[in-house]
Amino acid sequence: MSGREQAFITALRQIAGDPAARNLSDDAAVLPRPSGDLVLSHDIIVENVHYFPSDPPETVAQKLVGVNLSDLAAKGAKPIGALMGYSLGPDYKWDQAFLKGLESVCHQYNLPLLGGDTVAVPRHTGHFSAMTVIGLAPSCGVPDRRAAKEGDELWVTSPIGDAGFGLNLLKQKKNINHSAQEKLVQAYRSPEPRLKEGIWLAPHVHAMADISDGLLIDAERIANASGLAVRIRLDRVPLSSEAISCFGDTKSTRLQAVTAGDDYQLIMACAANKRQELLKLSKEKQFDLYRVGQLTAGSGLSLFYGAEPIKQPDRLGYLHG
Ligand SMILES: Nc1ncnc2c1ncn2[C@@H]1O[C@H](COP(=O)(O)OP(=O)(O)OP(=O)(O)O)[C@@H](O)[C@H]1O
Ligand SMILES: Cc1ncc(C[n+]2csc(CCOP(=O)(O)O)c2C)c(N)n1
Ligand SMILES: [Mg+2]
Structure with missing residues (x-):
């Protein structure tokens, strides 16, 4: 994390005071529910930052889902759904290929796509996409990044x-x-x-x-x-x-x-x-x-x-x- 990113997240901690946010120090939030805690995480991926414009669009969809599900994996959670944000670029074929990849990767992980948002962006804006994933917490409790012990x-x-x-x-x-x-x-x-x-x-x-x-x-x-x-x-x-x-x-x-x-x-x-x-x-x-x-x-x-x-x-x- 750069100094700027670090400072921004430190400032966000003043706002994200709910215990479910885990002080923004963990991979995911853990929202207590009587029927079983929910684990929530969100990651954005951006062209030229996380992937190359020359990468096959199907694999960009795989990366979007993969990096998001990885935060659930780190909490021992079972995915139950996802919401996606998507920037519609000038290339219709690219978007079609992305959708093909998305369908296949959602099927692979049995991940229901529940909704999201789509925006058309100006021609020279880089492509990006984002995802919120929702998981069911493990019954043993959700491992926390803050809970390592001396001697571990x-x-x-x-x-x-x-x-x-x-x-x-x-x-x-x-x-x-x-x-x-x-x-x-x-x-x-x-x-x-x-x-x-x-x-x-x-x-x-x-x-x-x-x-x-x-x-x-x-x-x-x-x-x-x-x-x-x-x-x-x-x-x-x-x-x-x-x-x-x-x-x-x-x-x-x-x-x-x-x-x-x-x-x-x-x-x-x-x-x-x-x-x-x-x-x-x-x-x-x-x-x-x-x-x-x-x-x-x-x-x-x-x-x-x-x-x-x-x-x-x-x-x-x-x-x-
Ligand atoms: N724009 C934002 N609004 C609210 N919380 C944020 C925002 N950006 C980051 N956070 C929170 O800050 C913490 C650190 O963010 P970071 O992106 O490093 O998450 P991470 O899961 O550790 O890493 P990665 O994104 O690589 O999976 C996390 O708890 C994250 O939810
Ligand atoms: C084109 C290109 N250049 C560099 C990298 C390397 N990279 C970018 S973001 C990141 C950390 C995870 O992202 P975040 O912290 O946003 O979750 C890493 C290792 C890449 N993947 N693609
Ligand atoms: Mg993480």
Whole structure:
């Protein structure tokens, strides 16, 4: 988050005083209801900020739904509906292809589209779309980013960095002609929210979030929100075989992977005595879970490669503005 974005959200906190807003410090709001709490989140995506005008419109729809559902995944919530905001551009065909992608992704996640709003924008305004998603809270309670405890271990779902590497390939305007490159570009264009994993993990975690801006920055946010420090082991971060085959496994590729963002993996803080339980869960449910760090007393982030301390990168993640 840039200084300006940070200052704006700090100012919003004066307005968003309802406890359901969780002090605007979590991925989503949690609205208590007698029939079961609701989890609500909203994300906007903008051309040239979140995707390229040259990205297939079907994948822009997948990204819109994917990034929004990812916030529900991070709260262990089950999606029950969505509202969409849409900017109608000059290109009718683009809008038709977007709709095709939207229909397919809503079907994939069994997500009812309940309404929204459409505006025609002037020709040179960039395309954007927005979504509000509504989910049913897990019965164990909704994990909060502010609830990590001293001594907790930090875990992530896998892989980390693929989308950032895919973005790099597209920025370099390389021909994407290799299946490993295609997989990285696909991770960038069509993030897959970790909904099932979020539901399985919610009862076992103290705190959970999704990784949208970058592993380091999102880990630091959990630590800050919980009044703790965080230590991260760069060598333990899970890179995909495709990322390694395209970019190699060096400290510098690992630093890129943990600062690029767009991962939409889950990051969680869990009691150290839950380690075996988590490993058993990931084995039973067949998903990958990696222990990448620890929360300790104090504040701030420290980075290690094995036992060797690593200098913090200038940028811990993606910043707007
Ligand atoms: N315009 C806004 N009005 C009200 N609340 C906002 C606004 N922008 C951000 N927030 C709130 O501020 C907090 C931080 O926003 P941010 O966009 O960083 O959310 P996030 O879910 O952590 O990240 P991401 O958008 O990458 O999923 C969230 O609680 C969000 O709901
Ligand atoms: C064309 C292009 N350039 C850069 C990026 C990288 N990027 C943009 S926003 C963001 C964080 C999540 O967004 P938010 O914080 O708004 O939820 C990241 C990692 C991209 N995806 N596309
Ligand atoms: Mg989020």
